[in-house]
Amino acid sequence: MKMILKKTPTVKKLFAVAFSFFIVTGILGYKEGYLIQKEPPKEVDISVLPGLQFSLPRFHVVPGQQVVLRFTNTDDMDHNLLVIRPESREKVVDLAAKLGAEGVAKSYIPETGDVMWHTSVLHADQTETLSFTAPSEEGVYPYVCTLPGHGHVMYGAMYVNKSGEMPVLTEDKAVPHHVKNKVHVHAETKNHPYELIPPYYYRLYIDGASPAAIAVHLPGNISFCWDATPCQMRFVWKDGFVDNTELWKGHKDAKAKREGTIVYRETRPAVLTIGEQNTTKNPPKFKGYRITDAGYLEFCYIIEGIEIFETIRELEDKNGIVRHFRIPTLDDNVVFHHTEEKKITCYYNGIPLPAGxxxxxxxxxxxxxVEFRIEK
Structure with a gap:
């Protein structure tokens, strides 16, 4: 009777098999890791430019790529940044606007699945970093600021594709019009890099106002400066707008140069007061502005807890401006104050206002x- 003896593997052979296994899996792991890591993380830095603009109008990432997006608010206004799903910008902006009084507490982030990643609301000089994996589905993913009045002009595009292709900037429908137009710089244009049709405006630094100034040019060659710090119109001028040359060059502490003649300058610390008091107990709070269908700015601010909306337009004969106020929740008297100027007469319902x-x-x-009519 034959006995069949099974050979038990020696320790040496077992070690050789295990070593081969680790070598093979190590190589596979290295290859797999190499495939995963072949696209290094994309680091993106975005800040804020004057005129409600992101410093970077667009950027490209590969599907599945790690993204590190640093957003720094270099503006005096508050801003946030949301990365959202394709073709959802207007919807998200409208939902944020409908938050109303809840907007501040929710950082103007609407509850919708279209919001993919977002920062909180950042004050001046604050930075927040978003770290995420780019979507696997190719497409154009907008990023936008959803504070009141910002989202219609302050946005950009994250292009997600393998090819790295983006359309020519002048033909890119995913970026704001003012960004596309900036490539058309004409030698004969002194103050602006592209043709402007009033009403139009700039966020800028200018003498006579805080760093949170907004200069608006209206039809009829009349302009005004609205200051977001005291929440009031600072001054009105005729026959020219502003020269932003030094600002565009990026000079430190540069200011826009006003062109034309000032016809009205507001010297009162408060233009609107609520109730019988002639002063406000608390400083006003600026909430932002929106662009009306006609292209004018409607400013929104709070005085003593009351939300106020103000729109400033040119008079029909272009010989002054009209300030229109909406105070939907007003439950007390409102007092309008103005500064007397020789060149301006203020009217309410067609009647000149008294000194008081x-x-x-x-x-x-x-x-x-209230109409501000320029005297001839």
Whole structure:
């Protein structure tokens, strides 16, 4: 009877098999790791330029690539940054606007699946970093600021594709019009890099206002400066707008140069007060602005807890401006104050205002207009 003896593997052979296994898996692991790491993380730095603009209008990433996006608010206004799903910008911006009084507490982030990543609301000089994996699905993913009035002009595009292709900037529908137009610089244009049709505006630094100034040029060659710090119109001027040459060159502490003649300068610390008091207990708070269908800015701010909306337009004969106020939740008197100027006469309902303030009850104060007419 034959006995079959099974050979037990020696320790040496077992070690050789295990070593081969680790070598093979190590090589496979290295190859797999190499495939994963062949696209290094994409680092993106975005800040804020004057005029409600992101410093970077667009950038490209590969599907599945790691992205490190640093957003720094280099503006005096508050801003946030949301990365959202393709073709959802207008929807997200509208939802953020509908948050109303809840907007501040929610950082103007609407509850919708279209929001993929977002920062909080950043004050001046604050930075927040978003780290995420780029979507696997190719497409154009917008990023946008959703504070009131910002999202219609302050946005950009994250292109996700393997090819790295992006359209020519002048033909790119995913970036704001003012970004596309900036490539058309004409030698004969002194103050602006592209043709402008009023009304138009700039966020800038200018003498006579805080760093949170907004200069607006209206039809009729009349302009005004609105200051977001005190939440009021600072001054009005005729026959020219601003020269932003030094600002565009990036000079430190540069200011825009006003062109034309000032016809009205507001010297009162408060233009609107609520109730019988002639002063406000708390400083006003600027909430932002939106662009109306006609292209004018509607400013939104809070005085003593009351939300106020103000739009400034040119008069029909182009010989001055009209300030229109909406105060939907007004439940007390509103008092309008103005500074007397030789070149300006203020009118309410076609009647010149006296030297004192204009006092309106809660019925008439919820919506009213005051004309600033330039005397010839």
């Amino acid at each position: 303030p204009l006092v309106l009850d809660k019925k008439n104060g919820k919506q009213f207009s």
